[in-house]
Amino acid sequence: MVVVGVPRALLYYVYFPFWRRFFSELGVEVVLSAPTSEDFFIAGAKAVVDEVCAPVKIAMGHILSLAPHVDYVLVPRFVSVEPRTYICPKLMGLPDMIRHNGLKMPPLLAPDIDLSRGYLGLGQVLTETSRVLGKGWWESGRAFYRALPEVSRTRRQLMTGLTPEEAFHGTLRLHQPGRRLRIALLGHPYSIYDPLLSMNIIERLRSLDVDVVTAEMLPDEHIALGLARLQKKLFWTLSKMVLGAGLYFLHHDSEVEGIIVMSSFGCGLESLVGDMLERFARRQEFPMLHLTVDEHSAEAGLVTRLEAFVETVRGRTSHAHHLSPYGNAELGNASAP
């Protein structure tokens, strides 16, 4: 039986149930890499140019870890998942960056996922998977058709307030009353849900008695409401989630009391979108904390900033002071706004 490795990184956090179902319908065994640990980072950083962002380095580490155990590693060439919108240039170049990094890399299963010009682009996925895995085109088509509902099912699960890992692996989270403070955590899914990169921020916030809301937990209509405030359509899918959710919380939602934005150091998309969101929040004097993460493990810094932010927001709520909470922090560097 053919074995395909799925790296627990990048768009795993959005599409894993789809791939899991797809490969199972095809009779292909799926191996998932372990949760991110520091070794993945170290190994991954060696395999790619230094200027690239941390999530890509982490993904490289996952790919390398899977190599000895599988026949192919799944690294789709993610160009676009909706018309006229893209994911990110680095992800568009990822399979080729891997093939040409001069190191011994495992064979890839790298279908093009390009819907920028319409849904017919999906045909390529079937062609490529059939070719590499040796299955018939119709067989792949049927597996695809059966797996497709997983995409919306996953969305619905996330909207109930679960994180991807909780949804994918069937963890039940009991609703705990008494958590009054709702704070939004916005960022690309492979940053905020990655245990290493995010330094388990979701768990930490929950332990501070905070109800965490992410963009993935919002229904599409709410994101669209937020995005409607923009003068020009954004052409990055992940940024649309971040900015759309951010604008929704700023203007249409009265339950979320603060926003935490988590971006990777060097992320091109976030350099624009993160700044825009900050400006909009500042104009409303809405509490916002901007965290920049990269390879490092100074958790003390993160904990301090989180606690300070949560206290500030809690203070505002209970005393209704009109305090401007203005702070913008990079971990490891206390800079003035």
Place this chain on the structure above:
Amino acid sequence: MRITFPHMGTLSLAMQALLENLGLEVVMPPPITSRTLSLGAKYSPECVCLPFKVNIGNYIEAMELGADTVVMAGGIGPCRLGYYAELQREILFDLGFNAKMIVLEPPQGGVTELWGKISSLTRGHNILSVARVFYFAWRLAKSLDNVEKTLHHVRALEKTRGLCDIIWSDAQSTIGRARTLRELWAAETRIKERLATLPLRTGGAPLRVGLVGEIYMLLEPKVNLGLAERLGYLGVEVHRSMFVSDWVTHHLVPDPRAKILARKVKRAAKPYLRGHVGGHGLETIGHSVLYAEEGMDGIIQVLPLTCMPEIVAQSILPTVSQKYEVPILTLVMDEHAGETGLQTRLEAFVDMMRSRKKQGGSVLKYGN
């Protein structure tokens, strides 16, 4: 309406001609200086690409001189350029400048949308006259590009150092001032004569280097610190993969020759990069392959810090370098790029190319 635009090499001269021929009032942004860069860096997000920062510097300095409208290029992604205008507008707003941004780009909603956007610029002109004005601006840009291309090739051989630069200065002011085809032809003739009578050394076989990378860094000499000129003084014949008129032809006008070249570049890149990554990442690889096949002695890639498409290209170029045994130098630049550092790298690169060429044979094989 007092219009300004960002600097990008000779594009500013073409823009000025375009807008003045439409009868509009133009505020030329002051030349890029360290003040421009500081202003830009101060008011832009830290990790945004250098072109964005320089744009902001240009806009602020132009607004200080009374401009209230910005005309600039845009895009449809995935390169950040497509969303520059949106954030720039917000930054200017927060600084107290209520600027109107007119963005020229492939429309998201059809040709009527594009016409609607530029209608404020073309008031009082019919479509034929607008077409004529755009054609003239493009022709002016092409004229300057042809002069620049020639100078890139001959600077390595000039007998009197600095003469090429004087001709370039002259070209920019005479051709740049033309507003009718007749004036343009006159200016071109004059410059052609100067070029024809430029004293050159004979018997030299200068090193040949291809320049690839992100378009803004390639075209704007103030941010690439006069890269092409420096190479010329070091005795190198420069071949640059992009010029202003090429960009316009490729992105805004359906020119068949441009399309053919674009396909050739894409085909050359195919074995290394399967498809687009936004910006000019694919072109960087394609041009590098074509330059290598033409027997260039070296290739230099220039990119601004954090440029995503070029980072992808940067990680793949070593394979091209190895395959064709051609040295490739990558220069990552930001607003604090030091001139001495650049000069050192260029000199070392030129020395290396020269000694490799002299030695020839086995030393050129990588991994030997």
Place this chain on the structure above:
Amino acid sequence: METRVYLGVDVGSVSTKLVAIDSMGRVLGDCYLQTQGQPIRAIQKGLDEVRRVLPQNATVAGVATTGSGRVIAAALLGADIVKNEITAHATATLRVLPAARTIIEIGGQDSKLILLNHGVVTDFAMNTVCAAGTGSFLDRQAHRLGLPVEDLGELALQAKKPTRIAGRCAVFAESDMIHKQQSGHSLPDIVAGLCEALVRNYMNNVGKGKTVKGPVSFQGGVAANTGIRKAFEVALETPVVVPEHYRVMGALGAAYLAAETVGKSVFRGFGVVEANCHAISEPCLSCGNSCEVVRFVMEGRVLAHWGDRCGKYSNKQLSSAGS
């Protein structure tokens, strides 16, 4: 019978080095001092020191300058050859270690990697943007720990289990170190981790994609640090040699190049040690370039210009290309 000597001067942003050799290529004297933002004074001081160790009948038959301050050094001293540091380092290394295939040089602000084959530089790389893989990073951390930077090496060798210190950005790395210190990691372990971090940053940035072959020559001020040398040996899996004159290899290479001077040297004489000089820079507004032109003045006389792209001011073409 006069002894012909050749001077090599390497003016860097952090340190200035001078080396004097005889016509057989033997080192007669060398000098290493802090530039401290005043290159002219540093060169004068260095020249004064070197002068003392030269034989009585010495005449300077050739001078070459290199480093980021090579132009000002050439204006001050009168130089026959001005070359970039890559070539200078390669020249020196190939003379003292002809079999060397790789040079790793880590200076205060710059790091370089130079690949050699058959006596020729076949490839090189310099750090792209930041300082995380350079000497200034180490200096800053040593200062923060209250240790002399020279002692870091020995301390690192005492480590039992080097702490992993993360961060390609010096700021992130520092915050990580602070955290680890406060978690109780021992000082030797942290310092060893620091050395490994520097090597890792160097390899990921300067060394990325380059095939490093041995023998490797490790030079520059940081080469004194045995902890770093060992970390390189482990990372590269090949022996790493630190040449005798590791601190002044750039100047040594320049001196070897100076020895190729034909005819009379343009050296201005040891009198420049006491000369009153300064450099003034002004923008030239003749054309759109607005170059910052530097005027070098000694005892009231303008001796040299540089910084103009067109050459209007500079008399001599001070570049390494032949013309």
